[in-house]
Amino acid sequence: xxxxxxxxxxxxxxxxxxxxxxxxxxxxxxxxxxxxxxxxxxxxxxxxxxxxxxxxxxxxxxxxxxxxxxxxxxxxxxxxxxxxxxxxxxxxxxxxxxxxxxxxxxxxxxxxxxxxxxxxxxxxxxxxxxxxxxxxxxxxxxxxxxxxxxxxxxxxxxxxxxxxxxxxxxxxxxxxxxxxxxxxxxxxxxxxxxxxxxxxxxxxxxxxxxxxxxxxxxxxxxxxxxxxxxx
Amino acid sequence: xxxxxxxxxxxxxxxxxxxxxxxxxxxxxxxxxxxxxxxxxxxxxxxxxxxxxxxxxxxxxxxxxxxxxxxxxxxxxxxxxxxxxxxxxxxxxxxxxxxxxxxxxxxxxxxxxxxxxxxxxxxxxxxxxxxxxxxxxxxxxxxxxxxxxxxxxxxxxxxxxxxxxxxxxxxxxxxxxxxxxxxxxxxxxxxxxxxxxxxxxxxxxxxxxxxxxxxxxxxxxxxxxxxxxxx
Numbered sequence: 001x002x003x004x005x006x007x008x009x010x011x012x013x014x015x016x017x018x019x020x021x022x023x024x025x026x027x028x029x030x031x032x033x034x035x036x037x038x039x040x041x042x043x044x045x046x047x048x049x050x051x052x053x054x055x056x057x058x059x060x061x062x063x064x065x066x067x068x069x070x071x072x073x074x075x076x077x078x079x080x081x082x083x084x085x086x087x088x089x090x091x092x093x094x095x096x097x098x099x100x101x102x103x104x105x106x107x108x109x110x111x112x113x114x115x116x117x118x119x120x121x122x123x124x125x126x127x128x129x130x131x132x133x134x135x136x137x138x139x140x141x142x143x144x145x146x147x148x149x150x151x152x153x154x155x156x157x158x159x160x161x162x163x164x165x166x167x168x169x170x171x172x173x174x175x176x177x178x179x180x181x182x183x184x185x186x187x188x189x190x191x192x193x194x195x196x197x198x199x200x201x202x203x204x205x206x207x208x209x210x211x212x213x214x215x216x217x218x219x220x221x222x223x224x225x226x227x228x229x230x231x
Numbered sequence: 232x233x234x235x236x237x238x239x240x241x242x243x244x245x246x247x248x249x250x251x252x253x254x255x256x257x258x259x260x261x262x263x264x265x266x267x268x269x270x271x272x273x274x275x276x277x278x279x280x281x282x283x284x285x286x287x288x289x290x291x292x293x294x295x296x297x298x299x300x301x302x303x304x305x306x307x308x309x310x311x312x313x314x315x316x317x318x319x320x321x322x323x324x325x326x327x328x329x330x331x332x333x334x335x336x337x338x339x340x341x342x343x344x345x346x347x348x349x350x351x352x353x354x355x356x357x358x359x360x361x362x363x364x365x366x367x368x369x370x371x372x373x374x375x376x377x378x379x380x381x382x383x384x385x386x387x388x389x390x391x392x393x394x395x396x397x398x399x400x401x402x403x404x405x406x407x408x409x410x411x412x413x414x415x416x417x418x419x420x421x422x423x424x425x426x427x428x429x430x431x432x433x434x435x436x437x438x439x440x441x442x443x444x445x446x447x448x449x450x451x452x453x454x455x456x457x458x459x460x461x462x
Contacts, residue, residue: 146391146411180377188419
């Protein structure tokens with residue numbers, strides 16, 4: 001089956017308290033089984049996760065990052081790689097000054113899985129359709145240049161798909177058994193969103209129904225401290 | 232514009248010397264601007280990158296991995312994270328025993344960018360259409376569970392998109408300036424391929440034409456030793 005990625009256009013600047021679910025529902029026709037990808041930036045704005053900061057004040061910016069972090073992993077110049085309270089390892093603890101009004105910074109949602117559930121429940125309540133939701137953000141990678149979008153929260157769609165017990169095309173047990181479909185969905189959506197095109201939402205239509213189930217990024221995707229080889 | 236991911240079904244077991252381009256061209260109608268994603272496994276098989284190995288012989292397997300590596304980064308139990316001759320950091324230097332006949336292992340292509348170019352040129356020669364090609368493989372990530380597909384070779388499609396000088400939706404310079412669209416394309420394609428479904432090729436239709444240009448993973452995506460903070 002063909003998978004389609006549909007950019008949702010026309011969502012303007014989002015402000016604290018704005019009805020993001022209403023904005024989404026009024027701009028795209030959703031059907032059961034769709035997965036709605038929403039960028040962290042508009043979720044954080046709607047949830048009021050904005051703080052004042054002078055972008056020229058390096059110390060104030062560093063204090064903001066420290067406040068969002070539980071651990072500093074590496075530092076090089078202005079780049080700080082930290083572990084956030086959610087367990088994400090990313091640059092500047094996800095504190096972001098782009099696509100935010102001058103003098104303000106957007107912080108990550110307090111609980112992005114809960115943010116995703118709220119949007120999913122809101123869409124169900126308004127339209128009566130059963131969709132999955134991915135809250136996406138833009139992270140760098142250790143050994144590869146360039147950023148990609150990944151999932152920081154999910155609802156109604158798998159984080160990691162467990163293929164243990166599945167056979168390969170030649171009938172043998174698979175060696176690769178856990179696929180992070182949530183990150184692949186977030187990255188796919190980025191391809192129709194862009195970074196400056198003011199497209200903060202995309203719909204993924206035609207996903208394998210086996211992907212659609214209760215899940216969370218915190219429970220399935222985040223490697224806890226001590227679980228990886230590079231912290 | 233809507234982006235579509237079309238799985239290419241019906242490609243059977245691929246053997247050394249097989250005409251992979253012919254297989255692809257006979258099973259899907261391609262148009263200018265399409266990007267064809269081909270998994271490393273069938274590229275390696277068609278190129279004869281197969282070696283005999285007893286899957287029960289841990290020492291023989293380790294020797295194989297060492298032969299493909301320039302540097303060992305971490306080791307835990309059976310898992311070895313190495314840097315390959317290409318500069319990829321991945322488990323077991325990409326040496327893979329799944330979806331390969333018992334007693335054989337598949338190695339990564341010698342030059343996956345060249346593999347991608349050959350397929351691109353082959354499709355152009357046969358059909359007269361101008362497509363991009365991504366050779367994809369499945370890599371783990373440092374701080375996130377689950378694997379995702381990434382690009383190990385490209386032709387005619389960007390590795391990393393450089394957005395420096397681009398403004399955000401509010402008219403300010405973007406902080407995030409380099410997006411690895413090649414990895415996002417590879418991951419998106421995985422969503423319609425699966426790991427055991429014998430779908431080794433997918434077509435991505437509707438990408439922003441700005442993505443389509445000469446590029447290489449080696450030149451744009453691979454961080455060289457000393458360039459990252461975690462090696």
